[in-house]
Amino acid sequence: MIEQGEQPQISTDNVVTGELMKPWQLPWQRMPWQLLCRSFKQQNLAHAFVVEGGEGHATTDFVTVFTQLLHCQQLTSESEYPHSQQPCQRCHCCRQIAGSVYPDFKIVELLEGKKQISVDQVRELTNFFQQSAHGQGFRVLLIKDAELMTHAAMNAILKTLEEPGNNSLLFLQTNHPLSLTATIRSRCLKLSFIQVNDDEVISWLNSFNDNHLATDQLRQLLLMSDNHPIKALSLLQTNALETRSEIIDKFYACLSSECTIDQFLSTSKEADINQLWAWIGQEIMNKGNTAIRNSNFRISLSTLYFSLQKQLFASNHVDKWTLLREFLIKSIANSAILSHS
Ligand SMILES: [Zn+2]
The missing domain is CATH 1.20.272 (Zinc Finger, Delta Prime; domain 3)
Structure with a gap:
């Protein structure tokens, strides 16, 4: 059971400056965030996750900020939720992770002009998984649009899941979890970002509502974006x-x-x-x-x-x-x- 608390104050700074979205400020990310924070604190993190959602749910930011949490040198506690912690987002590690240059954090995505993620792309990262972490802590790998992996690539991933390295975390992000093989799914914990409570998202959108649109109009934006809150925000802006x-x-x-x-x-x-x-x-x-x-x-x-x-x-x-x-x-x-x- 996730503890509910008073809603933390929403900052609009990150959107304006293009910084990472903060999971504890996004209604659809709050529960998965608390779940991961609690598991990390209790040292019982699963080693593989299916992240159900897309860029319209800020899933890459979620994994990036969680990687910051795992490596941050100046963690802070969030008083609203007992198990929730926050990375400082200013220390050397946090900045390297945000800039995608941290050696223990890799992202695999579809290469330009390709329709699928090849087995070679995946093999490179399974090697990354077998190496030791450069710093102390976890090696994190995010595969974006994981449903686009070829059959051979999925098999390579499965092998990694069967023999996970120490302190390795794999995140498979997809809008279509059923396109992953059943064996892969059975070895991953699912974090869903699509179970969005409309009223909470509308209230979040409203904090950016400089043009004072009516609630019904905000609802229409959410509908136009197929319930992808970040897309709805972009439509609003x-x-x-x-x-x-x-x-x-x-x-x-x-x-x-x-x-x-x-x-x-x-x-x-x-x-x-x-x-x-x-x-x-x-x-x-x-x-x-x-x-x-x-x-x-x-x-x-x-x-x-x-x-x-x-x-x-x-x-x-x-x-x-x-x-x-x-x-x-x-x-x-x-x-x-x-x-x-
Ligand atoms: Zn930090």
Whole structure:
């Protein structure tokens, strides 16, 4: 049972300066943080974890700050929670870990242009696991998007899990834990970051709410970000609700030929293409949306959207703006056909 206490005061400094997010300030990280702190204090840390969540949950920061805790030279106690401690984030070790240059902390991630994490990448790190730690304490390895490991890479990891070195900690971060083999999962303790209490996250978001958005609007941001709090924060800070509303108005104007495709694309060119693509998808899927009244047209839009989405997933080389243009051309053509049928 994790002890509940008064909520610590939330600082907005780390977001403004781009520093590491602090797990004890994030509602969705507080329980896993306390669990790890307590196990560390009681010297019964598991040696492998599946971290369920992604960058939208600040999972890399979580593992980095925990590594700081393991190596910090000036630990402080947090009075709100009996088992929770904090790294100073200023000492030599803390700074090296934050800068990813600490010899006992390694991160493995997908290499640019690759679709999978290879067995060679994983083998390099199993060697790291067999060496002794440079400092006193733990060697920590984080594999990001662990579901992207090849079958051979997963087997190599499994071998490491079967013969863990002393004081080695492995974190497998993934949004899709079921994509890891059952044997790997059975040897890891799961830390879930997706069990988010909406009200707590809304209250956290509200501490950054300089534009005084209403609670419902904050909730909409969380929904738009698929319940990824850090993404919701980024949407809040970029005034995304207003941008979204302008872009979606223009999208409908484009579908009904009130503006040209070029005009729509020029309105949207400042937006992130992935975000834009997601917004259009949400708009089409929303059955309560009265802007698309003709159900046949909605079905044709969804079918087209998903077929293009498949192309996006299948290749890293598809230009997303070209695909969006194709989507609009075909949608407008369908719209004309359906309105005459
Ligand atoms: Zn420190």
